[in-house]
Amino acid sequence: MRITLDLEPDDVDRFQAALARARHTMRGADEVDVIDAAKYALDHLDTSGAPAYVRKRLVEVQRLIMMLEDEVWALTDPERADVIQSLAYFSDPDDLIPDHIAVIGLLDDAIMIELLLRRLRRVRKAYAEFCAFRSSLPAAADDGESRQRRARELADRRAALHLRMRRRRRGA
Numbered sequence: 001m002r003i004t005l006d007l008e009p010d011d012v013d014r015f016q017a018a019l020a021r022a023r024h025t026m027r028g029a030d031e032v033d034v035i036d037a038a039k040y041a042l043d044h045l046d047t048s049g050a051p052a053y054v055r056k057r058l059v060e061v062q063r064l065i066m067m068l069e070d071e072v073w074a075l076t077d078p079e080r081a082d083v084i085q086s087l088a089y090f091s092d093p094d095d096l097i098p099d100h101i102a103v104i105g106l107l108d109d110a111i112m113i114e115l116l117l118r119r120l121r122r123v124r125k126a127y128a129e130f131c132a133f134r135s136s137l138p139a140a141a142d143d144g145e146s147r148q149r150r151a152r153e154l155a156d157r158r159a160a161l162h163l164r165m166r167r168r169r170r171g172a
Contacts, residue, residue, distance in 0.1 A: 005111070015112055022089040034084050035065055037091035045106070054106045057113040061090055064120075067127045072134070072154055079123045079165060086116040122168045126161040133157050 007015075029037075038061060047055055064083050067075060075083070089112050117124065133154075140150040 007111075012115070015108075015115055018108075019085065019089050019112065019116075022092050023085050025088070025092060029088075031068075031080075031084055034087050034091065035068060038065060038087040041091045047106075050106055054110045057110045057117075060113060060117055061087070063124070067124075070127075073127060073130055073158060075123070075127075076162060078169070079120075082116075082120060083123070086113070086120065089116075122165055126165050130158060130161055 042058060042061060042065075045058070047058060050058075064086060067073060068080065068083055068087075090109055134157075137150055137153060140147040
């Protein structure tokens with residue numbers, strides 16, 4: 001069964017206001033604290049009865065965390081700040097609909113995550129391309145020259161993808 005939600009501008013504004021509240025709540029919190037809070041939420045949510053559409057969005061939250069923690073990718077601001085703000089909303093158990101409410105508690109989280117994923121689509125796409133490129137490289141041999149060559153190739157690809165993200169951000 002397919003159910004489609006049409007969000008009116010006022011609906012999106014409500015979600016933006018909720019996101020702003022989450023940002024305000026997390027103001028002063030260290031990036032590591034936000035990531036840890038999101039991990040904690042993922043680990044402690046009872047998703048056994050959650051609908052598939054919610055579980056799919058939770059997988060995307062895990063991917064966002066992996067992207068932030070990927071030292072080789074080294075996501076820079078302002079993209080990094082966007083992802084952190086996304087995680088701040090997700091990690092708030094008392095958001096628009098408290099997460100503990102059966103059936104619908106994670107509905108607002110799924111909608112918010114979907115809105116944020118759409119906003120972060122160029123970042124997610126660039127990261128997916130980077131991961132694919134990294135996977136396609138042969139494993140570095142034990143010699144220093146091979147490791148340096150691999151590191152240079154990764155750095156060059158990362159720089160090109162980061163530049164593309166910045167250009168698209170300015171064009172958006």
